[in-house]
Amino acid sequence: xxKKSLLLFSLAMTAWLAxxxxxxxxxxxxxxxxxxxxxxSVLLLLPRGHRFNILSAFSLLFFAVAAVAVPALGDTxxxxxxxxxxxxxxxxxxxxxxxxxxxxLFPASLLExxxxxxxxxxxxxxxxxxxxxxxxxxxxxxxxxxxxxxxxALRASTAxxxxxxxxxxxxxxxxxxxxxxxxxxPKRMEAKLVEKGPLSPRxxxxxxxxxxxxxANEFDAVVVxxxxxxxxxxxxxxxxxxxxxxxxxxxxxxxxxxTYEWEGFPLNSGPTVLxxxxxxxxxxxxxxxxxxxxxxxxxRLSWGIANGRMALRLGLGAEQxxxxxxxxxxxxxxxxxxxxxxxxxxxxxWRDRSDYLxxxxxxxxxxxxEQFIRHPLSxxxxxxxxxxxxxxxxxxxxxxxxxxxxxxxxxxEPSTFPAYEGARLLVSLFIDGIHYPASHMSGxxxxxxxxxxxxxGRLTTSCGVEEILLRGEGTGSVPIGVRLADGTQAxxxxxxxxxxxxxxxxxxxxxxxxxxxxxxxxxKLRPSHSAxxxxxxxxxxxxxxxxxxxxxxxxxxxxxGDSFVEIDSLILSREAxxxxxxxxxxxxxxxxxxxxxxxxxxxxxxxEELSTELTALVREELASVLPSVKRxxxxxxxxxxxLARLASHGQGAAFGFAPLLTQWYxxxxxxxxxxxxxxxxxxxxxxxxxxxxxxxxxxxxxxELCGESPYGSSASPSGQSATPAGxxxxxxxxxxEPRGEGRNGSEKTPGRGRGRGKGxxxxxxxxxxxxxxxxxxxxxGGQDDEE
Numbered sequence: 001x002x003k004k005s006l007l008l009f010s011l012a013m014t015a016w017l018a019x020x021x022x023x024x025x026x027x028x029x030x031x032x033x034x035x036x037x038x039x040x041s042v043l044l045l046l047p048r049g050h051r052f053n054i055l056s057a058f059s060l061l062f063f064a065v066a067a068v069a070v071p072a073l074g075d076t077x078x079x080x081x082x083x084x085x086x087x088x089x090x091x092x093x094x095x096x097x098x099x100x101x102x103x104x105l106f107p108a109s110l111l112e113x114x115x116x117x118x119x120x121x122x123x124x125x126x127x128x129x130x131x132x133x134x135x136x137x138x139x140x141x142x143x144x145x146x147x148x149x150x151x152x153a154l155r156a157s158t159a160x161x162x163x164x165x166x167x168x169x170x171x172x173x174x175x176x177x178x179x180x181x182x183x184x185x186p187k188r189m190e191a192k193l194v195e196k197g198p199l200s201p202r203x204x205x206x207x208x209x210x211x212x213x214x215x216a217n218e219f220d221a222v223v224v225x226x227x228x229x230x231x232x233x234x235x236x237x238x239x240x241x242x243x244x245x246x247x248x249x250x251x252x253x254x255x256x257x258x259t260y261e262w263e264g265f266p267l268n269s270g271p272t273v274l275x276x277x278x279x280x281x282x283x284x285x286x287x288x289x290x291x292x293x294x295x296x297x298x299x300r301l302s303w304g305i306a307n308g309r310m311a312l313r314l315g316l317g318a319e320q321x322x323x324x325x326x327x328x329x330x331x332x333x334x335x336x337x338x339x340x341x342x343x344x345x346x347x348x349x350w351r352d353r354s355d356y357l358x359x360x361x362x363x364x365x366x367x368x369x370e371q372f373i374r375h376p377l378s379x380x381x382x383x384x385x386x387x388x389x390x391x392x393x394x395x396x397x398x399x400x401x402x403x404x405x406x407x408x409x410x411x412x413e414p415s416t417f418p419a420y421e422g423a424r425l426l427v428s429l430f431i432d433g434i435h436y437p438a439s440h441m442s443g444x445x446x447x448x449x450x451x452x453x454x455x456x457g458r459l460t461t462s463c464g465v466e467e468i469l470l471r472g473e474g475t476g477s478v479p480i481g482v483r484l485a486d487g488t489q490a491x492x493x494x495x496x497x498x499x500x501x502x503x504x505x506x507x508x509x510x511x512x513x514x515x516x517x518x519x520x521x522x523x524k525l526r527p528s529h530s531a532x533x534x535x536x537x538x539x540x541x542x543x544x545x546x547x548x549x550x551x552x553x554x555x556x557x558x559x560x561g562d563s564f565v566e567i568d569s570l571i572l573s574r575e576a577x578x579x580x581x582x583x584x585x586x587x588x589x590x591x592x593x594x595x596x597x598x599x600x601x602x603x604x605x606x607x608e609e610l611s612t613e614l615t616a617l618v619r620e621e622l623a624s625v626l627p628s629v630k631r632x633x634x635x636x637x638x639x640x641x642x643l644a645r646l647a648s649h650g651q652g653a654a655f656g657f658a659p660l661l662t663q664w665y666x667x668x669x670x671x672x673x674x675x676x677x678x679x680x681x682x683x684x685x686x687x688x689x690x691x692x693x694x695x696x697x698x699x700x701x702x703x704e705l706c707g708e709s710p711y712g713s714s715a716s717p718s719g720q721s722a723t724p725a726g727x728x729x730x731x732x733x734x735x736x737e738p739r740g741e742g743r744n745g746s747e748k749t750p751g752r753g754r755g756r757g758k759g760x761x762x763x764x765x766x767x768x769x770x771x772x773x774x775x776x777x778x779x780x781g782g783q784d785d786e787e
Contacts, residue, residue, distance in 0.1 A: 004045075006179060009110040012042045015059065016088065017171040019066075023081050024164035032066035039063055058098075062091045079156045082163040086147035089167070092140040096133070105133040111182050123383055124193065128185040132178060139170045194365045196666050198686055198700070198711060203676035205704050206494055210241025219245045219458075221494040221705065222482050224465045224508070227255035227647065228691055229682035230498030231448035232698035235290055238455025240706050245490050246452060247482065249464025254445035255498075255647040255682075256654060257691065264578045265586040266440050267535050267636060269646065272573040272590060273301065273409060273547060275428040276692035277435035283695055285356035295447045298435040302545040306625050307402060308553040313545055318344075318430050329399045339393040340430065342377060347427045349375040357699050359687065361665055363711035378420065385661050386422035387414040405551045408569035410690050411529045411592055411655040418661045421689070434547065440575070460484070464648075468495055468509040468678075475515040475674040482508075496701055498682040500650050501669060515674045525663050528689075529592035530640035530652030534618050536587045536632040541576070544626065548572040552621055558613045560600035565614070567591050570621060587632075589618050593640050595658075598651040601641045611637050649683075655690065656683030671701045 015038035022031030039059040046056065066084060070077050077084075099106035111129065146166045150159040208220045220242040223230045231253065234244045252258055256270035276282045277298045287293050303315040310328065314321045322340050326333040350360050352375065360378075362368040372379045381389055386407050390400045404414030406429070407422055414422075428434055437444045449459050463485045470477040481491040497504055502522055505511045511519055548571075555568040570589055577584040591614065593601075601607040615637060622629040640652035649656075657668060668688070670680030682688055685697040703710035 005111050008042055008045055009107060009178065010175060011038050011045070012056075012059070012107060012110060013171060013175045015039050015042075015063070016092070017168060017175060019063070019088065020085065020164055020167035020171060023085060024160070024168060026078055026081075026160075028077055028081055028084065029067065029070045032063050032070055036060065036063035036067060058091055058095045062088060078160065082147055082151040082159040085163045085167050086144060086151055089140055089144035089147055093137075093144060096137050096140060105129050107133070107136055111178070124186055124189045128182065128189060131185060132182055135181075136174060136178075139174050143167050143170050190368060191365060193666050194362070194368050198359070198363050198671055201672040201674055201676075203672070205672075206677050207707050208237070208240075208242050208494070208705050212243075214243055215491075217488070217490050219243050219490055219492040221245075221496060222247065222465075222490055222492040223496045223498060224468070224482065224504075225249075225255065225498030225648070225682065226253035226445075226449070226459065226461075227498045227682045227694060228257050228445065228448070229685065229688065229694035229698040230496060231445065231452070232286060232695045233496055233498075233679075233681055233702045234457060234459075234698075235448045235451040235455075236286075236699060236702035237705065238452045238457040239290060240702075241455070242457075242705075244452060244455070244457035245492070246449075246457065246459040247463060247465045247484060247490075248459065248461045249485070249648060250646065251462055252445075253449050253459060253461060254441065256643065257441040257445050258646070259440040259442035261578070262537075262636070264582070265535075265537055265584070266575050266578065267586065268441055268573065268575070268588055269533065269638060269643070270441050271691045272436075272571055272588070273303075273428075273434040274298070274436055274691060275424065275434065276695075278428075278432040280351050280356055281432070282356060282692050282699065286695060286699060289357065290448075290451055292447050292451065296444050297438045299438050300433045300435055301547050303429065303434060303547040303549070304545040305402065305406075305549045305551075307551040308624055311625060315429065315433065315545065321430050325399065329394075329396045332394045332396050332399050335393040335395060339390075339426075342393075343423060343427050343431060346377050346381070346423050347431060349378045350424070350427075357696075357703065358710045359696065359700060361687075381419040381423055382665075384419040385415055386412070386417040386419050389419035389422060390414075402551065405569055406549060407659075408551075408592055409549065409571060410659055412659040416660045416662070418659065418664045421659060421664075436546075465508055470509065470513055470675065474512050477513050478676050479678055494677045494679075494705065496679045496681055496698075497673075498680075498698070499648060499684075500653075500656075501673075501680055501684055502650055503648065513675050513678075518669065518674055521667070521669070525667070526658045526660065527595040527649075527651050527653035528655035528658040529594055530598055530643055531638075531654045532591045532593050532614050532618075532640065533636075533638035533643075534589045534591075534615055535636040535638075536589070536629065537584070537634040537636075538587065538628070538631060539584050539633055540628070540631065541583050541585055542574055542587060542626070542628060544572070544574060546574055548574075548625075550621065550625060556617050556621065558610065558617060560597050560610060561606075563597060563600075565593060565597045565600070565610070567614075567617060567621075570618065572622075587629075589622065591618060592654075593652075595651040595653055598640050598644075601639050601652075607639055607641065611639060653683075656685070656688045656694075659689050671697055671704075 015035040018038065019031040019035040022028065022034065039056060043056045043060065066088075069084070073080055096106050111132070143166060147163045150163040154162060210220075212220070214220075221234075221237055221244050223234045223244060223246045226234075226246050226248040230246060234246045237244045246253070254270070258269050260267040260269065274283060277284055278300075284298075287296055301315065302313070304311060304313040306312070312324055312328065314324065316324075318340055322336050326336055329336075353360050362371055384392075387400065387404050390404055394400050394403075401414070403426070404417075404422075406425060407414055407417040409425065410417075410421065412421070452459055465482045466485050467483040468479055469481045469483060469489070471480045472478060478493070479495040480493065481489055482495065483489050499508075501514075505514050505519060505522070550570040550572060552568060552570070555566045557564040557566050559565075570591055573588040573590070575586050575588070577586075600610060615635070619629055643649070643654060644652035657663060665686060668684075668686040670685035671687075672678075673680055679701045681697040681701055682694045685694070687693040687697040687700065700710040
């Protein structure tokens with residue numbers, strides 16, 4: 001705690017303590033004079049413009065009135081002292097109430113901890129100071145109640161004894177206890193928060209050994225579900241020499257990330273843009289590690305934004321985009337310059353890690369504290385909403401609303417979407433660019449699936465897991481295999497879930513195995529939006545960018561029984577016909593549908609009516625910016641219920657758990673679950689939400705199973721960072737794995753203990769060599785690589 005803040009707090013509260021003690025000694029005039037002097041010293045020592053100034057005036061006013069009233073009352077003052085003390089407590093209650101209205105936590109506003117500036121807005125600190133404030137409010141109310149009872153029910157001498165002693169005891173207790181509570185409580189809250197982090201289940205991860213001879217139905221790991229998170233995990237394990245089984249309930253692998261084809265028109269059902277597919281991103285690093293860059297080429301997308309009043313073609317590079325926005329919103333020019341400068345700085349902080357296939361977020365209390373010093377901007381934005389972040393830079397509410405609604409790309413809303421994720425989105429849109437596989441999402445999914453097969457793994461479709469076989473009871477159980485839909489069993493000591501954990505509990509595994517705490521936390525988390533998809537076929541090329549983010553001037557509503565489906569954003573995705581010589585294209589329009597409205601689509605008759613109304617609404621909004629929509633020759637509609645069957649997600653949630661600031665990162669489950677050797681990856685896991693997070697979750701699990709340290713430098717037992725001094729990403733790196741130099745010049749992987757024997761070391765070397773790939777040239781974290 002800072003000494004000056006402790007001095008100010010002590011002076012402010014000692015004034016009241018001195019007044020109570022001197023009243024007990026029947027020296028009320030001296031008490032008022034001492035309180036007046038101490039309150040005046042507090043006022044003089046406060047920093048200029050401090051919000052506590054107005055509250056200090058209340059103390060000065062009370063002690064000034066008391067100093068005048070005591071001589072005026074003369075000999076009768078002894079009988080009036082309980083009244084005077086009650087007036088003092090009433091003043092303090094007024095100060096606390098007025099401070100709450102003004103947004104000042106009295107008296108906690110005087111306290112400051114020795115934390116970096118970036119941590120001042122930490123929700124943990126705010127919660128700790130709120131607890132201290134409520135405790136002092138309770139003391140004020142208790143003192144007021146005691147003084148009023150003494151004044152009304154007791155004789156003069158007894159009333160003075162009880163009221164003054166109680167007042168002195170309350171103030172003394174508060175002054176002594178507050179510094180200790182403020183110093184201890186935030187640390188306890190931080191520890192409790194980080195205990196929910198990715199390493200919270202305290203079991204030792206299994207270490208898989210490649211090349212082990214196994215029976216036909218025995219596997220190193222079983223992956224339940226074949227979303228991109230599960231396929232990323234399975235492909236890395238297969239490349240490392242592990243025998244993997246991927247069991248998929250649906251006809252095709254990939255979950256939402258699928259592309260259907262109708263007469264040469266690609267109909268995408270999943271993500272419309274890929275974040276992290278450019279240099280320095282998770283998907284880019286994964287494809288390099290798997291040697292799939294040539295098989296899954298990425299194309300950079302052009303994009304634009306429209307809201308009914310304006311249409312801007314963006315994605316031309318950071319400087320050009322900023323200039324376009326500045327011309328449209330001239331009052332925000334300086335704010336946009338600051339915003340883009342901080343986005344580049346944030347990009348450098350995000351890339352400051354041992355490799356691009358590790359988590360950029362803290363995994364333990366040391367990382368949590370270090371980020372406020374090493375990555376202050378990232379730490380600050382973790383505690384803000386996207387709208388709050390934008391309002392800190394931009395003066396024009398129209399631009400705040402326009403950029404804030406881009407959060408709809410990831411199923412978010414500006415007022416609740418985490419600023420950290422919003423910054424990642426803006427960096428991708430304006431600096432790194434947004435990408436998409438040239439062979440569409442099916443090309444990415446099929447490449448990952450083929451990598452599993454090439455490594456000796458097996459991928460089954462239309463044959464999902466019916467039951468996870470466990471040995472033991474409750475959270476102490478461990479998986480020993482799975483039973484498939486065709487009745488066969490697969491034996492494995494490691495199971496990776498790429499499914500909705502709410503459906504897994506009580507479905508393919510008993511709820512007791514996950515534990516009551518886990519189930520209770522799941523009940524608190526809200527699922528994300530689902531989606532309504534409309535594919536329009538055109539026998540002509542549309543002269544629009546590849547992606548257009550359309551925001552109606554006012555939200556459009558469609559009644560669903562007792563509620564409404566509100567459409568406030570449309571995401572347009574244009575894809576050309578697979579035959580380059582044919583002048584035709586398909587336009588996919590995606591509208592986010594709240595999970596609370598999912599039930600309205602479950603009835604067939606109601607869903608048909610809703611489909612018709614939503615299609616008409618979407619066409620009407622499109623016609624306002626794209627008149628050629630009337631020339632569409634055919635349309636295909638995909639409802640939330642179709643998506644729910646496609647990926648087996650509850651309520652058709654397209655992004656797993658909703659991307660809310662109140663349920664972000666630490667409050668999400670995984671990748672480890674309570675039963676040992678059971679993992680969770682994909683959109684429902686800690687890193688999930690978007691496709692990049694789903695992939696990262698699978699990569700983290702695969703690297704942990706292969707003996708690497710995927711949680712960053714501080715999480716490894718060695719405690720040494722592979723990032724060079726200076727805070728930037730290395731100029732040359734193996735983006736899949738940090739490298740070190742062994743005693744004899746051989747490579748070693750940080751994160752594993754020593755003294756395990758030569759044979760074990762050789763096996764580990766063979767295992768990790770399967771995960772290595774060619775080096776790539778990185779880039780400085782803060783540079784702009786715009787086109």
